[in-house]
Amino acid sequence: MSLADRILDLCRAKDVMVTCAESCTGGMVAAALTDVPGSSAALERGFVTYSNAAKIEMLGVSPQTLAAVGAVSEDVAIEMAEGALARSHAQVSVSITGIAGPGGSEHKPEGRVCFAVATPAGTSVETQEFGAPGRDAVRIAARDHALSLLLGAIDKLP
Structure with missing residues (x-):
């Protein structure tokens, strides 16, 4: 059973909806969830906010923070x-922002991806360093990690 299948089963069991705010993955998390039949019972909406302007306009990210x-x-x-949680009817959100490559810098290397999960109980955040295995590999690793974070957050909900 895939991560997406497990997420959707758990969402149905707990009557929970999820949303995702994606940058470097460009909608891959939402796509993984919608690949599973019946996903409309769990995926409330997704935000693909690749540009800073989209992050500001769609999610309310602060221009000062950026x-x-x-x-x-x-x-x-x-x-x-x-921002995704506040702008949806979901109970859990996951966000992804990173450098899939090619490129990066000394301070922000290729393969660095930041994740956050928000629920009404609070928000957790972490950074993963996937290295520089190539753009596709970083994006796939980020998608899978985000799905794992979603599953863990949903599992902790009452």
């Missing part, structure tokens, strides 16, 4: 997840 720490940061991941 200017201070950049889009690939835990601060922005938190604001994305909390």
